[in-house]
Amino acid sequence: MLRAEDNRFLTESGAGTPMGELLRRFWLPVLLSKELPEPDGAPKKIVVMGEELLAFRDSRGVVGVIDQYCPHRGANLWLGRNEECGIRCVYHGWKFDTDGRCVDMPTSYPDLNARDLIRIKSYPVREWGDMVWAYMGPAGAVPELPDLEMALVPPSHRYVTKKWQDCNWVQALEGSIDTAHFTFAHLSFDKEENEILEIKKHFVNPLARMNTDQMRWIAEDPRPVIKTVAHDAGLVIAGGRLTGSDNIYWRIAQYLMPVHSYAPSSMPGENIFGQSFIPVTDTNCWIYTYAWNPERPLTSAEREGYTNGNGVMAVVDENYVPLRNKSNDYLIDRKLQKTRSYTGIQGVSEQDAAVQDSQGPIADRSREHLGPTDLGIMHFRKLIMDTARALLAGTPPSHLTHQDRYAVRSGGCVTHKAKDLAAVMVERFGDATGYVGRRRTAAAE
Incomplete structure (x- = not known):
């Protein structure tokens, strides 16, 4: 038997919990590859350890896992258009690539370069064994994929x-x-x-x-x-x-x-x-x-x-x-x-x-x-x-x-x-x- 506090330690996986931080140090499968069957296809909402994320396959066939919400006004990017290597928010047109970079900001003046200052949460992604894997831990500690x-x-x-x-x-x-x-x-x-x-x-x-x-x-x-x-x-x-x-x-x-x-x-x-x-x-x-x-x-x-x-x-x-x-x-x-x-x-x-x-x-x-x-x-x-x-x-x-x-x-x-x-x-x-x-x-x- 475990003490109640040990049971919480073992089972809680949210960001900031000890077990959640441990799991985030490893590559984890978050989708089947076939759930993103084609470039520029429909994105997929996913939730991993309580984090609401969006997965999509861009024009190159590369999969991205990013925050579900646009940082401008909070619209859900699942509604967005998957086009030309990025997800475009349908509210005001801000567009994000698989690395979470803002690559277009039509509501800002071009000479301000505001888009270069905006980045949303994104995670490294690999496709391995017909599954999409994400690494959700510290950026400087990305491990190798497991040799399953x-x-x-x-x-x-x-x-x-x-x-x-x-x-x-x-x-x-x-x-x-x-x-x-x-x-x-x-x-x-x-x-x-x-x-x-x-x-x-x-x-x-x-x-x-x-x-x-x-x-x-x-x-x-x-x-x-x-x-x-x-x-x-x-x-x-x-x-x-x-x-x-x-x-x-x-x-x-x-x-x-x-x-x-x-x-x-x-x-x-x-x-x-x-x-x-x-x-x-x-x-x-x-x-x-x-x-x-x-x-x-x-x-x-x-x-x-x-x-x-x-x-x-x-x-x-x-x-x-x-x-x-x-x-x-x-x-x-x-x-x-x-x-x-x-x-x-x-x-x-x-x-x-x-x-x-x-x-x-x-x-x-x-x-x-x-x-x-x-x-x-x-x-x-x-x-x-x-x-x-x-x-x-x-x-x-x-x-x-x-x-x-x-x-x-x-x-x-x-x-x-x-x-x-x-x-x-x-x-x-x-x-x-x-x-x-x-x-x-x-x-x-």
């Missing part, structure tokens, strides 16, 4: 989307690195093989190729032993389950500072899933979700499956709001809940959202009673809060100098129970932290 493997592979090898969620970003992220909840939140409560196979007809399973043994191990052992390993980009969080033999079934997740996590499910050769959790305000967030395969292009069937809610993806509308959401009680089916699953909710992503949203807009961690399977959650909180406190004292996050170490993988494996986690990681990934590196990503070469 999904961005290193060719576009044909990845699928990227996003979904809205009605809760604080931290509890959504904590759900993603909790390897113990799968037994109840996502599987059938009937552990017989025929029931496990039957559930596949009713629910999209993130482990689409998972065999019945793996599903049985998850169902029969709800108390995985949790092990963690710290590394230069974050944490390995692994859960080991009994198999009824001399082997352990390991599900190995990755947490990457400060907002990324990788699902623990994929076996060798299967697609890998990841998520990035971006605060909109302190009570809602965007979750960028992606799948990639380092060895081969994704198939059309896989892409169709992700559109229909496979993996960590949700089925969303044209605004990326899940069709099953808080406003309609996730379309919970009480009959199905009695006969097939603990939740009665279709879709693994939607099952996660339901329980995370149910904790409240901001979970009250002062009321928690944590246990052994929450070890990974404890380590995550300690890492990110200690890093925020260090930044508050003047020490920047060390992770910013190790962006190459973000090229890690997550996944599952079965190994002999005598092996420690380091040996398991080396056997599964070739490295004790799951690091694969840019040169070892075959699809990127």
Whole structure:
């Protein structure tokens, strides 16, 4: 459990808050690239950590992220005309480029050069892995982009989307690195093989190729032993389950500072899933979700499956709001809940959202009673809060100098129970932290 003041420290992300200042030191995804499909197209309103911003793609195809409001009289620049490398305010014609510079001020006398004195807030922008990333921290401390493997592979090898969620970003992220909840939140409560196979007809399973043994191990052992390993980009969080033999079934997740996590499910050769959790305000967030395969292009069937809610993806509308959401009680089916699953909710992503949203807009961690399977959650909180406190004292996050170490993988494996986690990681990934590196990503070469 956390003290109330520590919970606020962990969850508040506005400008000037310790956690908000930490998040602003890193590159964060703020849009999908496809949301700005063409030069001089319609701009997009975005809110990131409480800041109202405007994103647009200019005539050159360059994306800018600037203040939403014109500094002249406060009109919203979303109403503006995207033309000739800038957004022109429709109120008095002031025009701003992707760097926030005023490039035209028709209401001023030309000889005064007043436009040279006007500049609005703008943030550095990069497009990386089919997402638009912004850096919102101090101007003199812009880091390198993180070497997320999904961005290193060719576009044909990845699928990227996003979904809205009605809760604080931290509890959504904590759900993603909790390897113990799968037994109840996502599987059938009937552990017989025929029931496990039957559930596949009713629910999209993130482990689409998972065999019945793996599903049985998850169902029969709800108390995985949790092990963690710290590394230069974050944490390995692994859960080991009994198999009824001399082997352990390991599900190995990755947490990457400060907002990324990788699902623990994929076996060798299967697609890998990841998520990035971006605060909109302190009570809602965007979750960028992606799948990639380092060895081969994704198939059309896989892409169709992700559109229909496979993996960590949700089925969303044209605004990326899940069709099953808080406003309609996730379309919970009480009959199905009695006969097939603990939740009665279709879709693994939607099952996660339901329980995370149910904790409240901001979970009250002062009321928690944590246990052994929450070890990974404890380590995550300690890492990110200690890093925020260090930044508050003047020490920047060390992770910013190790962006190459973000090229890690997550996944599952079965190994002999005598092996420690380091040996398991080396056997599964070739490295004790799951690091694969840019040169070892075959699809990127």
